[in-house]
Amino acid sequence: MSFIAKSPWILHYDGSSCNGCDIETLACLTPVYDIERFGVINTGNPKHADILIVTGSVNHQNRDVLLNIYNQMPDPKAVIAVGICAITGGIFAECYNVLGGVDKVLPVDIYVPGCAARPEAIIDGIVKAIGILEMKHQNMRIKSKWRLRWPWKSELKFSY
Numbered sequence: 127m128s129f130i131a132k133s134p135w136i137l138h139y140d141g142s143s144c145n146g147c148d149i150e151t152l153a154c155l156t157p158v159y160d161i162e163r164f165g166v167i168n169t170g171n172p173k174h175a176d177i178l179i180v181t182g183s184v185n186h187q188n189r190d191v192l193l194n195i196y197n198q199m200p201d202p203k204a205v206i207a208v209g210i211c212a213i214t215g216g217i218f219a220e221c222y223n224v225l226g227g228v229d230k231v232l233p234v235d236i237y238v239p240g241c242a243a244r245p246e247a248i249i250d251g252i253v254k255a256i257g258i259l260e261m262k263h264q265n266m267r268i269k270s271k272w273r274l275r276w277p278w279k280s281e282l283k284f285s286y
């Protein structure tokens with residue numbers, strides 16, 4: 127188990143939610159659910175974050191913000207779409223300014239359904255994201271070892 131799996135840092139971004147999923151996400155951090163006891167820490171800095179949690183749908187205004195945040199996060203990283211709005215656009219899907227779910231802009235690793243998503247489901251999503259982070263980390267290590275040993279084969283594609 128790598129250091130990432132032991133203490134992943136999360137960053138929460140509210141796209142354009144009704145705040146229902148935000149409250150449930152924040153509930154995970156309160157003493158009732160207290161995910162910090164598992165080493166999960168909430169950060170406001172994308173450069174420190176391993177997991178991006180997005181609530182609400184993507185629209186024309188927040189698309190670039192979301193991309194900017196994601197691009198600042200170091201690899202390996204995972205994205206969790208929390209709530210039906212973040213998955214498909216939900217009840218806002220037909221709005222003139224809404225593009226849809228988070229996967230219209232970013233590669234989403236975990237989908238947590240619900241309206242609003244329950245804290246237990248969000249914690250479950252974070253645990254699954256930790257497994258994905260660990261897998262991506264292992265793949266990155268293999269890839270860098272391969273490049274060191276056989277640099278002329280660096281065009282070899284790895285999927286992670």
Ligand code: SF4
Pocket residue numbers: 142143144145146147148181182208209210211212216217240241242243
């Ligand atoms: S999924 Fe439901 S609770 Fe969550 S942001 Fe959308 S409308 Fe609000």
